[in-house]
Amino acid sequence: MSSSSSALQRQEAARSLDDACSSVGFFYLEGHGVPTQEIQQLHRLAKRFFALPESVKDGLESTESRHFIEESIAMSSQPAQGRGYQRLGENVTLNQRDWQEAIDFFAPIHSKEVNLNAFAAEPARMRDEEIEKLQQFMDAPNVWPNQPAEFRASAEAYFSKDFFDHLTNQSFWCVRVIGYPALRQGAVGLSCGEHTDYGCWTILAQDETPDALEVQLSGGSWAKVPPRAGAFVVNLGDMLSVWTKGRYKATRHRVRQTKGDFRTSIAFFYEPNFDAVIRPLDVAPPLGKPHPCEGSTAPLARGLAGGELIYGEHLFAKVSSNFDFGA
Numbered sequence: 001m002s003s004s005s006s007a008l009q010r011q012e013a014a015r016s017l018d019d020a021c022s023s024v025g026f027f028y029l030e031g032h033g034v035p036t037q038e039i040q041q042l043h044r045l046a047k048r049f050f051a052l053p054e055s056v057k058d059g060l061e062s063t064e065s066r067h068f069i070e071e072s073i074a075m076s077s078q079p080a081q082g083r084g085y086q087r088l089g090e091n092v093t094l095n096q097r098d099w100q101e102a103i104d105f106f107a108p109i110h111s112k113e114v115n116l117n118a119f120a121a122e123p124a125r126m127r128d129e130e131i132e133k134l135q136q137f138m139d140a141p142n143v144w145p146n147q148p149a150e151f152r153a154s155a156e157a158y159f160s161k162d163f164f165d166h167l168t169n170q171s172f173w174c175v176r177v178i179g180y181p182a183l184r185q186g187a188v189g190l191s192c193g194e195h196t197d198y199g200c201w202t203i204l205a206q207d208e209t210p211d212a213l214e215v216q217l218s219g220g221s222w223a224k225v226p227p228r229a230g231a232f233v234v235n236l237g238d239m240l241s242v243w244t245k246g247r248y249k250a251t252r253h254r255v256r257q258t259k260g261d262f263r264t265s266i267a268f269f270y271e272p273n274f275d276a277v278i279r280p281l282d283v284a285p286p287l288g289k290p291h292p293c294e295g296s297t298a299p300l301a302r303g304l305a306g307g308e309l310i311y312g313e314h315l316f317a318k319v320s321s322n323f324d325f326g327a
């Protein structure tokens with residue numbers, strides 16, 4: 001597709017996109033205009049960052065964040081902020097530690113800019129203390145590595161203004177730069193446990209490590225999503241599934257890194273606004289049968305059952321479960 005594509009070509013492209021979204025919920029995106037060298041440069045810098053000593057990487061966490069993580073592990077409490085460096089094994093999916101480390105950046109939107117009152121609206125959704133935690137989660141600043149020195153400039157050029165901003169309005173996007181050492185033999189848990197993504201869609205840059213990312217097919221079996229040079233992998237999130245009454249699939253996926261030395265991936269999670277009220281679109285045809293995905297959070301279950309939710313509630317519930325051993 002280009003600006004000179006014919007109406008027929010556009011229709012064809014729209015049809016195949018619709019097909020991908022309603023069958024697997026995953027597709028490759030090529031010809032996107034992001035220079036391959038910039039993607040590769042960020043993978044290189046991420047590998048250099050993750051190779052730094054633990055003590056240097058830990059410097060990227062605020063004390064508050066470390067305290068919070070310790071507290072959540074001990075008490076399964078809620079995240080006060082989800083930004084900054086996350087150590088190997090600290091992320092949890094389905095009660096298992098994920099064998100990955102990461103740095104998370106969220107959209108720099110202040111809680112004053114969103115309608116927090118909506119979170120307390122009738123029927124009562126959240127208590128004042130919960131809303132206060134939500135506010136802290138939103139307002140915490142991003143933290144950037146000092147080493148490698150070019151990291152911040154390179155990452156900002158990659159994921160902010162130049163490439164995606166015009167698509168996002170007040171999107172509460174998140175970028176997660178992830179490092180995966182190979183899984184040890186007999187390890188319990190995966191590199192990233194089975195999950196669906198949270199929001200609209202995810203634009204993922206894999207490095208060249210083979211056979212790591214897997215997507216679940218409708219029969220329950222798992223298919224590899226091989227890296228393709230210069231292409232992004234796009235997969236849909238829970239909110240797109242709610243909007244379309246399940247016609248578009250937020251597909252379960254997972255990572256098992258067994259073939260490479262150290263894999264990096266860079267995920268851009270394009271999400272609705274923090275205070276966006278999400279409800280099935282009137283134009284979406286009725287599904288006529290139970291929704292295929294399980295609602296992994298109470299707000300999501302409400303949306304999938306045809307009700308409404310606020311994106312921030314769902315995000316917060318899912319992020320909380322990423323520190324939860326179900327204790």
Ligand SMILES: O=C(O)CCC(=O)C(=O)O
Pocket residue numbers: 176178192197204206213253254255265267
């Ligand atoms: O690293 C990958 O290939 C995927 C990671 C992922 O699914 C996630 O962080 O949500």
Ligand SMILES: [Fe+2]
Pocket residue numbers: 195196197202253
């Ligand atoms: Fe994911």
